[in-house]
Amino acid sequence: MVTFFEASLSQLSIHRIGNKSQDEFYVLSEHPFRMEDETLNNLLLQYFLKPFEKVNEVYHFMHSSDNLDLNEAFHFSTAMFENEEAFHENTENLAKYLYEISTHPKIKPGELYVAYFKNVQIEGELLDAIGIFKSETKETYFKVYPDQSGFKMEYEQEAINIQKLDKGCLIFRTSKEEGYKVVVTDQTNRNAEAVYWKDEFLKLKIRNDSFNQTNNTLGVYKSFVSTKLDEEFEMNKADKIDLLNKSMKYFKEKESFDIDEFSNEVIGNPQAIESFKNFKSDYEKEFDTQIADSFDISSAAVKKQARVYKSVLKLDRNFHIYIHGNRELIEKGFDDGKSMNYYKVYFKEEE
Template sequence: MITSFETSLQNLSVHKVGNKSQDEYLTLSDAQLSIKDETLNNLLMTYFLKPFEKVNEIYRFTHSSEDLALNEIYHFAKKCFQEPETFHEMSQQITRHLFDVSTHPKIKSGEVYIAFFDQVQIEGQLHQAIGIFKSETKETYLKVYPDAGGFFLTYEREAINIQKLDKGCLIINTESEEGYKVAVIDQTNKTPEAAVYWKDDFLKLKIRNDSFNQTTNVLGLYKNFVKEKIDDDFQISNPDKIDLLNKSMKYFKEKEKFDMDEFSNEVIGNEVAAKSFKDMVQSYEKEFESPISGGFEISGQAVMKQKSSYKSVLKLDKNFHVYIHGDRQLLEQGFDEGKGMNYITLFYNKEM
C-alpha cells in the first residue's frame, strides 16, 4: 500500500507531448517550477498521489536484453536519484522518450509532469520517489462570483480535474538493482493497442512476483480452469462449478499460506482434475517466468479484489437467478418428462 500523508513535493517540471505520428509537437520547459502557494501545492499532491492509495500491484523495470541500464526510464530515474541536481535535465529526457513512443493514432497529446517526492510510504517504509504523470482529458468548469448584490457566472475551458489522473507512475527509490518498485495508473487508452504504450513501450515494466500478484494469479488461473479447462476431462454441472469456486474462495479466506498439494486435496478433491490444474499452473510459470506453485503467503487484499469476479450465480433462462453460497448438497437438479424442462429443488429450514 502507498500512502503520502508524510510526503513533500521537492521538485516539479512540466512539459507537453503531442502525438508524433500526427505531426504534433514536443514542448520542453526551460526550468522547473517553483511552487510557493500552499493551496496549489496541496492540490497537486492530491492530483498526483491520491490515486495510488488504491494501487496494490507493484512492478519493476525490465529490458528484453536483461540489462536494466538499457531501460531508458530506469536509467534516467537512477541518475536523478543519485544526482538530484540533474532533475530538470532528466525530466526533459523522460519527456523526449515519451514523445518517441507516442506514435499510436489514438494516443492523445497532453501535459507531462515530472515530480520528485520525499517521504513516500510503501509497504511500511519511507522512500524518495519520482513521479511521471500525464494529463490528457480536459474539462469545462463553471465559476460563480458575488456581483452587485447577486452573482456573476462564467466558465473555464481546458481545465484539469484533480480527481481524475489520466496516467501516472511512481518510481520508488528502493531495490534499484532489481528494477525499483514501480506503481502504475492508466485510466485512458483502454484499447489494447493504445494501452501498451504507457506500461510496455514507455516504462517497460514487469509485474513483481509478490504475494499479492501470486494470490491474484492462482485465483485467476483456477477460475479459468473451472469455467473452461475442467470440461475437457469431466461432465460437470454449473452448480458444481460454482461449488468448486466457492470452496477455493473459502480456502483463500481461511488460510495464511497457499500450498498446492493441500489446495488440490481440500478444494479440487479429484486426482485427475488436480493434475490438470497443476499442469496449467506449470505452463503459466514457464510462459511468464513467475513461480507460484512452490507456495506463498496469501494476500487478503488480493482475495477481496478477486472475490467480486467469482460469481456464485446460477442463471436459469431469463426467469431466475439462484445464488449458491453454501452447501451444494441442498440443491438437486432433475428433468421433468411431462413438461420437458429441467428443474431444481432447493432445501432450506427457514426464510431469511
C-alpha cells in the same frame, strides 16, 4: 498500499508531448515549476498521489537484455535519485524519450509532469519517490461567483479535472538492483494503444510477491473452472460455483498456499487435478509469469478476487440462487412434462 499523509512535493517539471506520427512536437520548459502557492501544492499532491491509494500491484523495471541501464525510465530515474540538482535536465530526457515512442495514431497529446516526492509510504516504509504523470483528457468548467445584486458566470475550456489522473507511475527509491518498486495507473486507454505507457515507455514487469502470487493463482483457478473443465468433464453451473466457493474458503482460512494440499482439498478428482496443473503451466508460459507451488497468502489479494468470484446461479430471468454452503443441498433435474430444467433446494428454516 500507498499513503501520502506525510508526503511533500519538492520538485516539479512540466513539458508537453505531442504525437510524433501526427507531426506534432514536444515543448520543453526551460526551468522547473516554482511552487509558491501552498494550496496549489496540496492540490497537486492530491491529484498526483491519491489515485495510488487503491493500487495493490507492485511492478519493477525490466529490460529484455537483463541490463537495467538500457531501460530509459530506470536510467533517468536513477540519475534523478542520485543527483537532485540534475532533476530538470533528466525530466527533459524523459520527455524526449516519451515523444519518440508516442507513435500510435490514437495516442493523445498532453502535459507531462515529473515530480520528486519526499516521505511517500509504500508497504509501511517512508521513501523518496519520482512521479511521472501525463494529462490527456481536458474538460470544461463553469465558475459562478456573486456580482453586486446577482451572479456572474465564466467558463474555463481545456481544463484538467484534479479527480481524474489519466496516466501515472510512482518509482520508489528502494530495491534498485531489482528495478525499484513501481506502481502504475492508466485510466484513459485500455486498448492496444495503451501498451505504450506501461510496456514501451516504462517497460514494467509485475513483482513476484505474495499479493501477486495469490491474485494470479485465484485468477488462473477461476479461469480453469470457468473455461477448461467443460472440455473434459460434465459439470453444471452449480458444480462450478461449488468449486469456486471451496477455493475461496481455502484461501480465506489458510495462511499459506500449497498446490498439492489445495488440489486435494478443493478439486479432489485426480484427472481434474492434473488438468489444473497443466492449465497453470500453460498460463505461466503464455504470460511469462512464474506462479510458485507454495507461497504466503495475501488477504488483500483474496479480498480483491472475492469481488469477482461469482456464487450466483442465474435461471432465465426469473430466479437467482446464491450458493454459499453445502453443494449437497441443491439438486438439478429435468421435468419431462414441462420440458424444463429445475433445481431442488433443501433447507431447515426460512429467514
